[in-house]
Amino acid sequence: MEPEEAAAAQAKGDLLRNFERILHDDPLIDEVGFLHPTQFHSLLVDSANKSAFQYFWCTDHKLAISSDILPELYRAARRAHSDTALNRPSSSPSASAAALIMMHSKALLILCPDLLTAWNSRKMVLSTNFNLSHLKDELRLCALILSYSPKNESTWSHRRWVIKRLAQRLQDMPELIxxxxxxxxxxxxxxxxxxxxxxxxxxxxxxxxxxxxxxxLNKSKKWTELHVADNCCFHYRRSLLLALLDGAANGKVSLTCQSEAHLMWKTLPRERVVVEPSSVPLTVVGTTLAQL
Structure with missing residues (x-):
């Protein structure tokens, strides 16, 4: 390797190590911003907390990264993750190998959350044994990515996978929901x-x-009043109403005149609920809709 290439590789490695060190030292980071170099320089000048790193700024669980180094940082993170994943044994990875996979994949996914290979490598490590703390950390990572990429399907999918894992062991999940x-x-x-x-x-x-x-249903009512053009919430409320009807059909919820569910139906605005004829007995549908 030429001296120039070796120096460039060393610089990329230093960037990645600094980035991963910040992520390790502050696991509660809840916001990430990618700033233009001029904006990043202004942030460093105006900030009372001077960063020890040239291209990273982190305080109060907020992380800023200069966009000037994103290509090099991404390539370094992807290479580190690939090398670690390829060198792991075919069976369950050792504790040290698993830690490296989790560290490199976290850095890589923050930079590019669409990489399914990185998400799958994390699933592989988390599937070896149930660790409540690690799964909660995974939810925190997903929330961090969704804070700046809220429509990323890979992140939402991984979050559902984590919740399924938690549901297998946790008997009561109201707080998580x-x-x-x-x-x-x-x-x-x-x-x-x-x-x-x-x-x-x-x-x-x-x-x-x-x-x-x-x-x-109660909490989403106000939201629909303020966002009448967003039909996503109406679809959500429709799903909640169908869940009530399913509960009535299965005997899990009462729709008598004095029940809380019935009172909810009475106070709902006139939302149109489409019910498949085969999904709920006609007696339940007739009784419920007739009393609206």
Missing amino acids: DKESLLVKNIAEKSKMNYRAWRHRCWLIPYMKIKQVLDE
């Missing part, structure tokens, strides 16, 4: 017409208890 619903609400406020986010929220409905379904 509430946090997921709040996350989607916050993302939907910033990213209008985000079908992927609302589809994720619909996907959560089977994990909800009836009380949570009713609470979601």
